[in-house]
Amino acid sequence: MVVQQLESSASSSRAADRPARRGQPPGEPRRVAYLYLLPAFLAYAAFLLYPLVRSVQLSFYDWDGLTVGTWAGLDNYREVITDGALRGAFVHALVLMVFYAVVPLLIGLVLASILNRSRVRGLSFFRTVVFLPQVVAMVVVAVAWRRIYAPQGGLNSLLSSVGLDSLGRAWLGDYAFALPAVGFIGTWFETGLVTVLLLAGMGRISGELYEAARLDGAGPLREFLAVTLPSIRREIAVALTLTVIAALRTFDLVYVTTRGGPGQSTSVPSYEVYHRAFELGQVGSAAAIGVCLTLVIFAISFGITRIGDRDAT
């Protein structure tokens, strides 16, 4: 201790010898700090910024991926807005958002508070079970659910075994039910992630808060609204950000289950990007959709973080 103090006083006296550095933040000069950022920045620039800039550039061209592209101005963007099918794809993505983000959040809140309150034995077991869908690759999930939804698949046999034959249908081939059916897979997939995130948040809440609430005569619901919910705002924001982004960039699920069908009723923007760029050779148009999608994702997740931040502080 003594030695340390001596040393620190020595260094402070040495620092005092150089008044020029007074008033500056401690440590090395700023310009050197940027040097430390350089390696990470280079990787970031090469694999993220450059492709992003190229996509923006491509979106202004009419390009088939092979021959020389021609300048198209804003035509590709105009098409995104005027083309009914493309607009439909964005609407579908918004519907999926409800299934991917809102529903899992509600289910997750209920599940997590039950698991947290009751202090069940084997909590980690239940947590693992709930989280399990996240571990499975999305393509596998999609193939499995495709079988469940088939006309003679698991869901319909379950319905008929309880005498509800009339409700059975070709789920993925039904114009009204295909999108909700795809969305429900998302719900099943994301609920685990949301629950585990919220559980972690709830575990952090100090027991004294609950005790205080109980002394004031709060019931379980009141306790949940007054103590739990405000304390886990940050976790909710994180969960929403992750799931909303997952909803908006859904590709594999639609690609494997319905390929956008029946008709166009489950097409989503990411699928359109892939389809146009790799199957139709309309790279410019695909890039324009991609840029629009990026902007939408950015705007929505920015909004969510703002709300989460503001209330937490």
Added chain:
Amino acid sequence: MFRRTPRVLSAAGILALGALTACAPGSSNDSATPKPTPKAEVNTDAASMGDVTLVVWDQEVRGGQAAQMSQLNKEFQAKYPNITIKRVSRSFEDLKKTLRLALSGNEPPDVVQSNNGRSDMGEFVKAGELVSLDNYSKAYGWDARFPESVRQYSSYTADGRSFGEGNLYGMPQVGEVVGIFYNAKILAAAGVQPPTTWAEFDDALAAVKAKGEVPMMLGNLDKWPAIHVFGTVQGHTTPAQDIKTLAFGRDGASWTTPENTTAAQTLVDWVDNGYFEPGINGEGYDPVWQKFSKGKGAFLIAGTWLQADLQKAMGSDVGFMLPPGDSADARPVATGGTGLPFAITSKSKNPDAAAAYLDFITDSHAMNVLTETGNLPVADTADQSVGGGLQEDVFTSFGTVVQKDGLVPYLDYATPTMYDTLGAALQDLLAKKATPRQFLDTLEKDYSDFAASNG
């Protein structure tokens, strides 16, 4: 929050800079790609070409396909030790996605297997990345080996605009045709013979339905399977020449004709009569043919690619026939085509050696090898000796339809977007979300938009 502004600004600056300084996409390739000038003099003596390495990209990765390819490659190298084959094989999907980039690069493979359609081979021809094979065709006599109805699938005009005519750009090994598989047991139980005319086919469907069996198997979740069913019906109602014009996306035909309306109405009638199982738009293609192979359903409209699997599962209970005509000896009209053709890239340094390779893998010996390995060879099909049963049905059918010039192209060849337009429109039609009239209007719009822009 305030601190973030400079970073946002500089990011915007980078974006703007990138957009300003970058040149048009694809322009760097332009100078590197010489416009292909076919050599008038071609060398067909492969042994005299010196030491040559050919890089070949193919997608023959499965079972019999892989077997024939490796056998033919081995034989080719034994015959011409001076030519080394470097084979790169990928699955169809992988090949389709990587070929575009590989061809525009500076060192593309010499021989590539390319999908025939407009968005693949058509685009490559337009970009000048494939060599016209016409001179080789003359030198090797390929036009005698393959009839016009086979060559049309690898032919484009030099500007890549017109499909099905012009120069030859590829050589296929195998053929395929969409016809009708039938379950002989179920037909016998319903008291009908395998139909030989369209009227008998109609009666058979009704008879099977009356017996309480499923007359027609279809799983249309993947969108494309109904294209083959519609094509088969259309082959009966619409003149073959009109189908060709429509399917190659050439100007001068129309979807909204009475004949096509009849075809669309026939499908709707089949739905109304309960010939399909309910929920066809929600059932996958593979589960459905697997169910057929286990004895469910009397008819399955599908391509010859299912032959090996169905024969294995059903033995002598399954048969294959071309779509029947008005009379038993009418000219058959069936959707069909060739496997993926092999083409030579314009940047290849050894086009002569590549042509010798193409010749070798498509000559009559190669056709025998293809038969032995369980494939359907595109030429000399009727001459092959096969073990009877379903395989013989398939070989006879393909031989007949090629010989009688009855092959019509897949309808989705027509325009780059037709695969989707038609797939989605057929789902709408089968679900009765669209009337035959609306269905045809949708197709007409896709077709005429393309024909107008393509000139």
